[in-house]
Amino acid sequence: MFKHAISELKEVILCLKAGQVTLGYPFEPHPPESGFRGLPRLDGDKCIGCGACANACPPRLISLDDQDGYRTIDFALARCTYCARCRDVCPQQALAMSDQFETATPSPGDLHITIKLRLVRCRECGAVVGTRRAVNKVLNEIPEKLGLPPEKMDWLDVCLSCKRVRALREAVLMAEVDS
């Protein structure tokens, strides 16, 4: 009897010690832990429109569309699984996962990021070569790294198939000169 009362008393003390466990969340903020992957953010000034993120995205929510001199990249984040593969593959570190989790909305159209970047077209056939930023990035970084002479870089605004034709033609010309 006495033993029982003591064990009950112990329980009461335990319960009093525990205090309140309920979060005050809606009335006070409860930020997520570091490393939480929330709504992706795109830095429009850094993106070069290479489309690496579109290749990596498991739900295929990133679409590329080349039209009217612009490449339009659209993130339909309604079906985002927050895996952060787009962030991992981005060569420019333009994508980051924010800690925003309060993303509820009455219309999924609010969950869109759209970015429009200028295109460079092939100077011989007019096919799309890439975005102006991507071409400029190659122009600025490759000659230094590989020690190429800058006059070689005038091939940059030529598309792949035209480059082949040009390379062949130059080789034939060189062969004629040699002979």
Add this chain to the structure above:
Amino acid sequence: MSNRLLDWCFKKSIWVYHVNTGSCNGCDIEILDVLTPYYDCERFGIKLIHTPRHADALLVTGPVTRQVRERVLRLHQAVPDPKLVIAVGSCPTGGGIWHDSYATCGGLGNVLPVDIYIPGCPPRPEAILYGVAQALGLVPKHVEARTYVEE
């Protein structure tokens, strides 16, 4: 007028009925989290109920598979008006990874009129609380579409 009527109807407790339409159980576990004393949604009068006829809101998880589509429609009919439809997770919001699969309807929006979408894979329990509060008109919306155009 209908908005004011809705406000009046949902001023007190809302009872929710949880529907799994082919979800992976990630979102279902987060919904259970919201019901635990740690998040304690019953302090707002939100209570899980086990018949749609007593419910005010449908809490739908999963991408709505073709098999379950009929049942979801029947459940929606069984809930008395006025009712809320809450889509929890990326699957009912936009179809998730299964957005173009032949076996799903590609999201709840293609099947029912949805009042609030709570994206996340799965959403945090806080995000679910926030979404339900927004559906009730207690908190403002925080997201908007962003556009960037290169000059």
